[in-house]
Amino acid sequence: MSKDNESLHYMDEEAKRKKRMKWTIGIIAFVILQVVQALFFVLVIMKFKSPKFRVGEFDIQTLNVGTQASPSFDMSFVAPIRVKNTNWGPFKYDASTVSFTYGGAQVGQAIIPKSKANFKSTKKIDVHVTLSSSNLPSASNLGNELSSGIITLNSQSELKGKVTVMFMFKKTKTSQMNCTIVINTATKVVQSLTCK
Numbered sequence: 001m002s003k004d005n006e007s008l009h010y011m012d013e014e015a016k017r018k019k020r021m022k023w024t025i026g027i028i029a030f031v032i033l034q035v036v037q038a039l040f041f042v043l044v045i046m047k048f049k050s051p052k053f054r055v056g057e058f059d060i061q062t063l064n065v066g067t068q069a070s071p072s073f074d075m076s077f078v079a080p081i082r083v084k085n086t087n088w089g090p091f092k093y094d095a096s097t098v099s100f101t102y103g104g105a106q107v108g109q110a111i112i113p114k115s116k117a118n119f120k121s122t123k124k125i126d127v128h129v130t131l132s133s134s135n136l137p138s139a140s141n142l143g144n145e146l147s148s149g150i151i152t153l154n155s156q157s158e159l160k161g162k163v164t165v166m167f168m169f170k171k172t173k174t175s176q177m178n179c180t181i182v183i184n185t186a187t188k189v190v191q192s193l194t195c196k
Contacts, residue, residue, distance in 0.1 A: 089119050159177070161174075
């Protein structure tokens with residue numbers, strides 16, 4: 001073998017080695033990219049969360065209150081119920097009932113129809129609610145609260161449904177509502193509303 005042939009053979013081997021190295025780096029980069037995409041998919045997209053289920057601020061349409069000696073109340077309003085879905089797929093939920101209570105006793109309720117909250121959005125449902133203290137026990141604290149000018153109510157409910165991601169992955173989720181509503185009887189407005 002001549003010296004020229006040896007140098008050509010060496011250069012040819014060197015070119016093949018560089019080409020193999022480029023392919024190896026390309027394959028490793030592709031594998032790393034696929035692993036990163038899979039991790040993103042598992043950690044972000046496939047992370048199913050329970051949607052938030054709340055009562056929003058509302059205006060009282062009618063409010064009639066009794067006295068401290070004869071405590072009672074009747075009120076009506078349109079309750080803005082909100083179902084906030086933070087998942088990457090829709091949340092289809094069954095019909096439910098929101099119970100409004102005073103001192104643990106139910107004073108009214110609202111029906112939530114079966115529906116769907118789209119992905120990364122908030123479903124808004126306005127329901128008409130009528131509350132009455134006629135079913136309260138006589139030993140309730142209503143007289144004392146009315147003398148201080150407030151009525152403290154609670155709204156509680158449970159919303160069950162399924163979150164579907166990419167049309168094939170389904171997971172059952174349950175959202176709880178537990179809100180405390182303080183109503184000012186003098187101004188007939190919601191003084192505070194806090195949800196857990």
